[in-house]
Each structure stands twice: as C-alpha cells, then as structure tokens.
Amino acid sequence: MPETSRCAWAVRTDEERCYHDEEWGRPLHDERKLFEFLILEGAQAGLSWLTVLRKRERYREVFDGFDPEAVARYDAEKTAMLLADPGLIRNRLKIEAAVDNARAYLRVQETYGSFDAYLWRYVDGQPIQNAWQDYKEAPAATAVSTALSKDLRKRGFRFVGPTICYAYMQAVGLVNDHAVGCFRWHELGGGREELPA
Numbered sequence: 001m002p003e004t005s006r007c008a009w010a011v012r013t014d015e016e017r018c019y020h021d022e023e024w025g026r027p028l029h030d031e032r033k034l035f036e037f038l039i040l041e042g043a044q045a046g047l048s049w050l051t052v053l054r055k056r057e058r059y060r061e062v063f064d065g066f067d068p069e070a071v072a073r074y075d076a077e078k079t080a081m082l083l084a085d086p087g088l089i090r091n092r093l094k095i096e097a098a099v100d101n102a103r104a105y106l107r108v109q110e111t112y113g114s115f116d117a118y119l120w121r122y123v124d125g126q127p128i129q130n131a132w133q134d135y136k137e138a139p140a141a142t143a144v145s146t147a148l149s150k151d152l153r154k155r156g157f158r159f160v161g162p163t164i165c166y167a168y169m170q171a172v173g174l175v176n177d178h179a180v181g182c183f184r185w186h187e188l189g190g191g192r193e194e195l196p197a
Helices: 014-022 031-044 049-062 068-072 076-083 092-112 115-123 143-154 162-171 183-187
Strands: none
Touching: 014 049, 031 049, 031 068, 031 092, 031 115, 031 162, 068 092, 076 092, 092 115, 115 143, 143 162
C-alpha cells in the first residue's frame, strides 16, 4: 500500500504505521483496552506517542495486563518498583495517577455498568466522523473532550485534561480523525452516515 494513502504521521516508523493501520481510530468497547489507552495517553503527556508505543509491551507486563482491579490494589512498594523500571516512563505523578485512575475506573464501572457505557454516551454511541484534508487540521481539544475531562476529574481521574481526552477519543474511536485521503478514514466510516457492521 502506498504511503500516500496513510495519514502523514504514520509513515515514519514501523511502530507508528502498524498502530495507525490496526488500532488508531477503531471503535473500542473492550474494558481492559479502554483502560490501557487511558493510562497510556496520560503517560504520554509531554512526550511523543512513539515513545509510549515503544514502552507499551513493558507497561502491559508490569501493569498486570492493564487489569484495573489489579492496578487499583497497587501500594507504595509496587509504585516504587514501577518507578525503578527503566522500561517505563518513570514519572512519579504519572505512575501514581495510573493507580488512582484504576480506582476511579472501577467506580465508573460500578456506577454505569461498564466504562464503555459511560464513555460512549459522550458521542451518543456512534463515532464522530470528521473530514480533515490533513491530520494537522484536527483540533487539540473539543467541547466534547472538555466535557469528558471535566467529568473525569470530578470522578477522581488525573492526567485527563481536554487535550489528553481528545487524544484518547481519537485512539479509541470515538472520533474518526484520519485524513480523508487515508484508507483508514474510509474503512472506519468516513464519508458514510454510519459505520459498517
């Protein structure tokens, strides 16, 4: 497939290409994957997504496969072990936020039945279909990501500002921000009223 058919950001490295082609923007409803992306988007703050992609497997290993129930039980000793792990982004605030976010995540699941049900109500259950000529046209934040951020913070989540929330929405498919010339834009419902079944 020619590189011109992909979003421009996805042609620099194999990791980015694979992530773009197989994951970014695909509507997610799996509870663990939704939690994984929430933690990884927070870890990325101030860094490149490529940095996170390259550390992702190690995160999966030491964060119990992103099981929110397991992460919610982490104590000071476990946090110290994580901070000493060179395979992670060793930022105390981000590590501690991951544990706090796991606890908040469980509370949301208890309230709404699932985090999926809570999250997708922000877009009425259907991805927002944008039509950017270039991915750089996509905003850093929107009214929806700002509302999501405000509510998550109220519920005790951290590292969930409007920009992080919009990146999260893009990653888990609440919004299709692939460029219109990208093959994934079409695959994910761009130019159509509804997503394919």
